[in-house]
Amino acid sequence: MIYLELFLGFLKVGLFSFGGGYGAIPLIRDTVLSHGWLDEELLSYLIGVSESTPGPIMVNLATYVGHETAGVWGAAAATFAVVLPAFAIILLIAAVLKNFLKKRFPNAVLSGLKAGVVGVILATGAWMAFQCVLPASGFDWKALVLTVLLAAVMLVPRFTVKKKVPPILLILLAAALGVLFYGVY
Numbered sequence: 001m002i003y004l005e006l007f008l009g010f011l012k013v014g015l016f017s018f019g020g021g022y023g024a025i026p027l028i029r030d031t032v033l034s035h036g037w038l039d040e041e042l043l044s045y046l047i048g049v050s051e052s053t054p055g056p057i058m059v060n061l062a063t064y065v066g067h068e069t070a071g072v073w074g075a076a077a078a079t080f081a082v083v084l085p086a087f088a089i090i091l092l093i094a095a096v097l098k099n100f101l102k103k104r105f106p107n108a109v110l111s112g113l114k115a116g117v118v119g120v121i122l123a124t125g126a127w128m129a130f131q132c133v134l135p136a137s138g139f140d141w142k143a144l145v146l147t148v149l150l151a152a153v154m155l156v157p158r159f160t161v162k163k164k165v166p167p168i169l170l171i172l173l174a175a176a177l178g179v180l181f182y183g184v185y
Contacts, residue, residue: 007078009081010028012027013028014083019121023117023121028058037065037068037069047061052174059083062078062079146181150177
């Protein structure tokens with residue numbers, strides 16, 4: 001029964017999430033918490049792991065949640081369910097709707113969706129930062145300092161010398177600072 005619940009829950013995520021993995025995080029969060037599969041803290045950890053491992057974050061997160069909930073078969077059910085809608089839609093678009101997307105109306109609809117997706121991604125980032133700094137156990141000053149440091153490393157070069165910091169460098173720096181802040185002290 002848990003496999004069917006995982007399949008249907010992540011099928012809903014795959015069907016109704018727009019904008020990629022970051023846009024899907026709120027829907028995944030609602031699905032996972034409403035079923036009681038994980039708590040907020042473990043879900044936050046899994047989101048962090050999903051962001052830092054290779055592959056699409058939505059697929060990684062579905063796999064990790066499925067595995068935590070029901071082992072290997074749970075991971076397979078959740079992963080298959082989350083990619084099934086996108087796979088079917090791409091096949092449909094490639095086969096039938098190729099010429100339809102060249103028209104003005106569908107492009108206008110997709111452009112409108114982009115603005116909504118940006119808002120969802122920003123809200124998700126703010127929620128994750130808030131959860132890190134103010135977890136259920138109380139205020140975490142280390143998480144606040146870590147967040148401010150990483151934001152400075154990312155934003156200062158962008159606005160001063162007009163260069164972006166490579167994401168892999170940010171991931172490695174975040175890992176090193178996490179070990180320093182939480183592993184050593």
